[in-house]
Amino acid sequence: MEREELWKSVLSELEIQISRPNFLTWLKSSRLTDIKDDIAVVSLPNYFTKEWVENKYNKLIISTLKGINYSIKRVDYVVESAPKPVSFPKEQETKVLEKQLLLQETKIDPETNLNPKYTLDSFVVGSFNELAFSAAEAVIKNIGTKYNPLFIYGGVGLGKTHLIQGIGNEIKSLYKNKVKIKYVTSEKFTNEVIWAIRNRRIEDVKSVYRSVDVLLIDDIQFIGGKEKTEEEFFYTFNSLYENNKQIIISSDRPPKSLPVLEERLRSRFEGGMIADITYPEYEARVAIIKTKIQEKELELEQKIIELIAKRAQRNIREIEGILNKIIFYQSTKEKVLSTEELGKIVAEMTDRGAINISPNQVIKSVADFFEILPNDLTGRSRSKELVEPRQIAIFLLRDMLDMSFPYIASKVGKRDHSTAIYAYKKINNDLTKNPNLHQKVMMIKELVNKAE
Amino acid sequence: MKLIALKNNLKSGLDYLSRVISSNPNLPVLSNVLIKASDGEIKLLATNLETAITAKVPGKVTEDGGLSVPYGIFSGMINNLSTERISLESVKNNLEVKTDNYEANIQGLGEEEFPIFPKIRKENNFLEINSTVLNENLKKVVIAAEMSEIRPEISGVLLVAEIDQIKLVATNSFRLAEAIIKKPQFQNNFNQGVKAIIPLKTAEEITRIIKDDQSTKIYLDDSQILVETGDVEIISRLIEGTYPDYEAIIPKNIESQAVMNKGELINALKLASVFAAKGNDIRMKNKDAKYVEIYSGSSNLGENNYSIPAEIAGEFRIGFNWRFLLDGVRAASGERVIIKLSGQGKPAIIGSPEDKQYSYILAPLKGGE
Numbered sequence: 001m002e003r004e005e006l007w008k009s010v011l012s013e014l015e016i017q018i019s020r021p022n023f024l025t026w027l028k029s030s031r032l033t034d035i036k037d038d039i040a041v042v043s044l045p046n047y048f049t050k051e052w053v054e055n056k057y058n059k060l061i062i063s064t065l066k067g068i069n070y071s072i073k074r075v076d077y078v079v080e081s082a083p084k085p086v087s088f089p090k091e092q093e094t095k096v097l098e099k100q101l102l103l104q105e106t107k108i109d110p111e112t113n114l115n116p117k118y119t120l121d122s123f124v125v126g127s128f129n130e131l132a133f134s135a136a137e138a139v140i141k142n143i144g145t146k147y148n149p150l151f152i153y154g155g156v157g158l159g160k161t162h163l164i165q166g167i168g169n170e171i172k173s174l175y176k177n178k179v180k181i182k183y184v185t186s187e188k189f190t191n192e193v194i195w196a197i198r199n200r201r202i203e204d205v206k207s208v209y210r211s212v213d214v215l216l217i218d219d220i221q222f223i224g225g226k227e228k229t230e231e232e233f234f235y236t237f238n239s240l241y242e243n244n245k246q247i248i249i250s251s252d253r254p255p256k257s258l259p260v261l262e263e264r265l266r267s268r269f270e271g272g273m274i275a276d277i278t279y280p281e282y283e284a285r286v287a288i289i290k291t292k293i294q295e296k297e298l299e300l301e302q303k304i305i306e307l308i309a310k311r312a313q314r315n316i317r318e319i320e321g322i323l324n325k326i327i328f329y330q331s332t333k334e335k336v337l338s339t340e341e342l343g344k345i346v347a348e349m350t351d352r353g354a355i356n357i358s359p360n361q362v363i364k365s366v367a368d369f370f371e372i373l374p375n376d377l378t379g380r381s382r383s384k385e386l387v388e389p390r391q392i393a394i395f396l397l398r399d400m401l402d403m404s405f406p407y408i409a410s411k412v413g414k415r416d417h418s419t420a421i422y423a424y425k426k427i428n429n430d431l432t433k434n435p436n437l438h439q440k441v442m443m444i445k446e447l448v449n450k451a452e
Numbered sequence: 453m454k455l456i457a458l459k460n461n462l463k464s465g466l467d468y469l470s471r472v473i474s475s476n477p478n479l480p481v482l483s484n485v486l487i488k489a490s491d492g493e494i495k496l497l498a499t500n501l502e503t504a505i506t507a508k509v510p511g512k513v514t515e516d517g518g519l520s521v522p523y524g525i526f527s528g529m530i531n532n533l534s535t536e537r538i539s540l541e542s543v544k545n546n547l548e549v550k551t552d553n554y555e556a557n558i559q560g561l562g563e564e565e566f567p568i569f570p571k572i573r574k575e576n577n578f579l580e581i582n583s584t585v586l587n588e589n590l591k592k593v594v595i596a597a598e599m600s601e602i603r604p605e606i607s608g609v610l611l612v613a614e615i616d617q618i619k620l621v622a623t624n625s626f627r628l629a630e631a632i633i634k635k636p637q638f639q640n641n642f643n644q645g646v647k648a649i650i651p652l653k654t655a656e657e658i659t660r661i662i663k664d665d666q667s668t669k670i671y672l673d674d675s676q677i678l679v680e681t682g683d684v685e686i687i688s689r690l691i692e693g694t695y696p697d698y699e700a701i702i703p704k705n706i707e708s709q710a711v712m713n714k715g716e717l718i719n720a721l722k723l724a725s726v727f728a729a730k731g732n733d734i735r736m737k738n739k740d741a742k743y744v745e746i747y748s749g750s751s752n753l754g755e756n757n758y759s760i761p762a763e764i765a766g767e768f769r770i771g772f773n774w775r776f777l778l779d780g781v782r783a784a785s786g787e788r789v790i791i792k793l794s795g796q797g798k799p800a801i802i803g804s805p806e807d808k809q810y811s812y813i814l815a816p817l818k819g820g821e
Contacts, residue, residue: 199645
């Protein structure tokens with residue numbers, strides 16, 4: 001703080017020697033930022049001030065500085081804006097525009113890329129995401145030292161983005177501006193690398209990402225196969241990791257199942273803490289719905305809440321969609337919807353997607369996934385390599401298409417309907433116990449949906 | 453300082469400066485214009501310490517020197533003079549104005565009291581563009597911007613100068629406009645891309661000052677921009693900060709769209725605006741495959757419906773603030789307008805079906821479908 005004291009006394013001397021308006025305009029917001037040997041560095045708010053002070057007051061400043069600290073022989077002037085006050089984006093500014101929707105992305109803090117709507121307070125914790133949440137809490141307390149990198153994976157719409165952005169926002173509010181955070185989706189990272197390559201500014205990307213204290217990367221699976229981006233990420237990762245900077249990664253599958261990721265990256269991901277988010281159980285879903293209802297200031301009967309929780313089993317985003325739809329109906333129809341109407345909306349929303357899938361598509365996708373022939377799947381062989389795929393196929397036919405067991409049994413090679421029932425029950429049970437199986441089923445489902 | 457100049461030349465030079473003249477109680481010299489004669493050139497200069505404008509005025513210099521005089525007095529005098537030739541001379545700190553039949557004496561301040569204009573490193577990051585092209589594109593983009601104390605980084609126009617194209621972007625968080633200028637409409641010497649945020653006021657000043665069919669040169673360094681066009685030079689600071697990731701705002705999945713005649717749509721919007729309540733909301737939906745219906749109404753005014761022929765794909769339903777929509781429709785070039793929707797509650801793209809270089813993205817109204 002010696003510098004500040006020094007500059008204060010210089011300013012008070014200058015104040016006497018030049019007119020007050022001139023002092024206020026040109027020198028009031030100056031700062032002494034550095035003293036290197038015999039050179040003092042003075043920062044000024046803009047170029048006009050710099051030109052003026054350099055030309056008019058330089059001699060005066062040097063002689064005053066010398067009077068206090070005679071080793072100084074020269075003063076350099078730089079333009080530097082004062083540190084910006086921390087301002088959180090205010091809620092919508094004008095009342096007239098209350099119905100006008102925002103371009104969501106503009107609410108995002110451009111420095112950190114974090115969306116303020118994701119907080120840990122609104123994150124519902126259940127046994128399905130307990131591990132990930134505790135890991136997150138530990139990371140917030142010990143940035144960069146406890147679990148590094150933290151790798152969080154889980155299916156679509158289960159709250160990965162919410163959790164990692166929540167970590168970012170929490171760190172931001174806890175450590176204020178002392179910790180530099182950057183959130184980026186792997187898609188955005190790729191785009192930035194592409195922009196940088198096209199415009200020869202790759203150094204900028206390097207410097208931006210290597211200067212952060214906490215790097216949050218969302219949906220890392222999309223980085224696979226993009227060599228240059230992977231390479232850039234790899235170097236960034238290493239440089240951050242070596243300097244004990246926290247890295248948090250999310251993905252829809254564990255590192256070992258990331259298909260086209262380079263080995264050196266995969267092994268690094270596995271070196272830290274890996275936490276999964278599985279499907280929320282019924283009670284957690286009810287809790288989630290209740291929190292969301294509160295956020296959206298909606299009122300729903302317990303019966304409807306239970307209905308939604310029962311129907312939307314595997315995707316929290318789906319719950320969000322259903323609630324949005326209900327709000328939309330209520331606001332356009334301007335009346336409270338009856339239980340029957342609400343039930344209809346829920347049914348409509350959850351049934352979607354199954355319409356265009358044919359049983360053959362499911363069988364083909366399963367076969368493709370396990371790299372076997374569809375005919376093997378429907379054949380008589382009971383060798384071990386075929387049993388699991390066949391059971392999964394049966395499970396999916398029931399789960400996605402809601403087909404009858406006798407029909408499913410005849411589809412997979414004229415088997416008895418009890419075989420189909422057994423297979424369905426087995427997979428359904430194992431699904432919650434065996435994350436590996438869960439992963440497979442999820443990926444096959446994706447395949448099926450893509451095949452349309 | 454001693455010089456002779458024509459009235460109209462002085463007048464147009466002064467006009468360029470009018471917006472940056474400010475009154476600052478701490479620094480009264482900011483409401484002055486500096487008249488400077490050197491090397492046979494006459495220059496008028498003014499600044500508000502954020503933006504500085506220099507205008508060259510043709511005339512005859514007989515003695516070098518400079519003097520600043522209050523802008524209001526000087527321009528009021530020049531505007532009302534009836535003679536063509538005006539002679540200006542500094543006598544100590546006074547400006548003597550003489551014509552054939554008129555003499556005046558204005559109290560001024562010496563040149564040394566006037567702020568010194570910052571310099572910009574000119575060698576790098578220079579681009580040259582036809583002023584008509586720049587002006588058209590800048591005007592189309594500026595409409596979407598808005599001054600905001602809370603978010604300084606969006607109170608300006610983002611200039612993304614890449615090696616082979618220039619993008620201009622502005623947003624006020626409800627709407628966003630983007631214009632792309634491709635080579636060979638401009639020249640540059642960039643060896644790397646540059647992003648800069650030009651303050652909104654400076655951008656508006658540029659659109660006001662540049663005249664058609666000249667060449668405009670833009671120089672950028674880390675914190676300043678210099679625009680040279682014709683006889684005028686504008687130098688301004690740039691806004692610091694990071695611009696929002698605007699590319700993420702531009703919708704990629706189009707669910708439905710409608711193409712309409714631009715004149716007819718503007719007319720329909722104006723009509724609908726009569727009944728739109730203070731929320732400015734109007735609704736659009738496809739009546740059948742060939743017509744879009746524009747509806748507005750409020751409980752205490754009444755309601756109306758306007759159908760216009762359109763080429764429609766998909767189910768077209770949305771609600772907008774008509775003022776925001778009209779800005780975007782007007783900015784679209786050509787005879788026809790296309791409105792593309794990306795889903796419920798998601799922003800729409802407004803533009804011309806032929807012109808891919810300009811898009812106006814507007815967030816809809818809540819529950820407007």
